[in-house]
Amino acid sequence: xxxxxxxxxxxxxxxxxxxGLILLFGKGDFFSHFLDGARDGxxxxxxxxxxMCALVVGVSMxxxxxxxxxxxxxxxxxxxxxxxxxxxxxxxxTRPLSGAASIATYEDIIAKxxxxxxxxxxxxxxxxxxxxxxxxxxVYFSSSGVKKTRYALPVALFISAFAVVFSCVLCxxxx
Amino acid sequence: xxGKCFGVLSVVSFFFAVICHNTGAVCDAxxxxxxxxxxxxxxLIGIMTLWSGxxxxxxxxxxxxxxxxxxxxxxxxxxPKSFKNGVATEEITAxxxxxxxxxxxxATPLAITAIEKIQSGRKTDxxxxxxxxxxxxxxxxxNLVPTTVIAIRQAAGASITYxxxxxxxxxxxxxxxxxxxxxxxxxxxxxxx
Numbered sequence: 001x002x003x004x005x006x007x008x009x010x011x012x013x014x015x016x017x018x019x020g021l022i023l024l025f026g027k028g029d030f031f032s033h034f035l036d037g038a039r040d041g042x043x044x045x046x047x048x049x050x051x052m053c054a055l056v057v058g059v060s061m062x063x064x065x066x067x068x069x070x071x072x073x074x075x076x077x078x079x080x081x082x083x084x085x086x087x088x089x090x091x092x093x094t095r096p097l098s099g100a101a102s103i104a105t106y107e108d109i110i111a112k113x114x115x116x117x118x119x120x121x122x123x124x125x126x127x128x129x130x131x132x133x134x135x136x137x138x139v140y141f142s143s144s145g146v147k148k149t150r151y152a153l154p155v156a157l158f159i160s161a162f163a164v165v166f167s168c169v170l171c172x173x174x175x
Numbered sequence: 176x177x178g179k180c181f182g183v184l185s186v187v188s189f190f191f192a193v194i195c196h197n198t199g200a201v202c203d204a205x206x207x208x209x210x211x212x213x214x215x216x217x218x219l220i221g222i223m224t225l226w227s228g229x230x231x232x233x234x235x236x237x238x239x240x241x242x243x244x245x246x247x248x249x250x251x252x253x254x255p256k257s258f259k260n261g262v263a264t265e266e267i268t269a270x271x272x273x274x275x276x277x278x279x280x281x282a283t284p285l286a287i288t289a290i291e292k293i294q295s296g297r298k299t300d301x302x303x304x305x306x307x308x309x310x311x312x313x314x315x316x317x318n319l320v321p322t323t324v325i326a327i328r329q330a331a332g333a334s335i336t337y338x339x340x341x342x343x344x345x346x347x348x349x350x351x352x353x354x355x356x357x358x359x360x361x362x363x364x365x366x367x368x
Contacts, residue, residue, distance in 0.1 A: 002337065008320040011276050019229050022236050033235040034228040041227025044287055045220040051177050053212040058184035060208030065188040066195035107327060115333030124328060124339045128321030129346035133314050138177055139219070140286055140310045141302065144294040148301040149176040151361045155307070156314040159354045163315070163346055170342035175335065 044143040051142035055134060059097045068093050084168050087112065087119035091126060096133040096160050103127075121175055125167035130160045219283075226284040230269055243268035253355050254305040256367060263292035267309065274312065277319025286313050304362035311358055315350035318343070 023030050062068055072089040079089055087109050094102040106127050113119045133156045141149055192201040233239050243250075243264050251258040254267055266289035273281040290306050297303070302310075321343055328336050 037231025038228030064204035
């Protein structure tokens with residue numbers, strides 16, 4: 001299994017090596033192409049700050065106010081019915097909202113139930129196979145000035161809910 | 176979308192802060208949230224700068240064009256409009272390739288570039304179907320090896336570490352397929368802009 005990690009740790013250096021070879025042997029001034037592209041990337045990233053600020057403040061308020069905990073309690077009967085272990089309810093709420101908060105919740109679950117418990121395994125698969133939906137959508141759309149995202153949020157949230165349910169099913173099959 | 180999200184979050188948070196006596200914590204959260212957004216953006220600036228530079232080198236060297244021709248048969252089905260009109264095909268190809276190689280931190284900057292490119296030829300602020308498909312694919316983030324999760328598990332002394340990769344692959348793979356299918360269906364129903 002470790003061999004896979006070795007292989008995957010080679011992917012990024014290989015891409016960079018490839019770029020380096022182009023810079024060394026390519027005909028033309030490829031480094032100035034790098035600088036041009038990099039400058040554009042930097043500009044798009046800076047344009048993200050205003051919307052990022054609104055999102056992070058909103059999400060921080062939401063978790064600090066106790067609303068996230070309440071939502072987890074509210075959803076508990078539904079999640080219980082589908083067969084999702086009750087220890088991971090808080091993770092189901094924090095995962096789409098915030099990366100840092102969901103890692104903290106995930107570590108709580110491991111500390112509480114042990115790293116090899118069924119709940120921790122489900123939590124691990126959920127952590128690795130879904131992403132912070134709100135953050136991703138905010139980052140993807142805001143630098144290009146797209147404001148109306150139509151069905152993007154509902155579909156993304158549905159997919160992440162599906163990931164939660166399916167992760168638990170897969171853990172039952174695998175472990 | 177973000178405006179409405181922020182509105183909902185602030186109303187709900189105020190309501191719960193008063194009921195649960197958490198107003199102090201919410202005050203802290205507002206201030207620290209604002210500065211946290213700067214840290215997040217700054218860390219993103221570095222990755223964005225690097226990958227946009229790399230992207231431009233590969234583009235000028237003609238490599239992405241070759242790759243895009245290679246992946247065209249598949250990507251044409253996922254992003255029909257962009258590939259039909261030849262808009263942002265190279266950017267989309269680069270983003271999907273990074274996603275499939277499991278370089279998740281490259282997928283984000285490349286997706287931003289792709290969406291900017293699609294948007295540059297349009298005059299509306301409504302997302303096109305192809306943009307939404309790209310974003311939904313980004314949400315099902317595929318990682319070849321989920322390093323953060325495995326590191327946390329190893330630190331906690333778990334006996335099952337790398338084995339979680341198989342369910343993770345199946346789960347994110349299925350999420351991606353489901354995401355694309357849903358996006359295509361909804362794109363047909365709502366039409367494109």
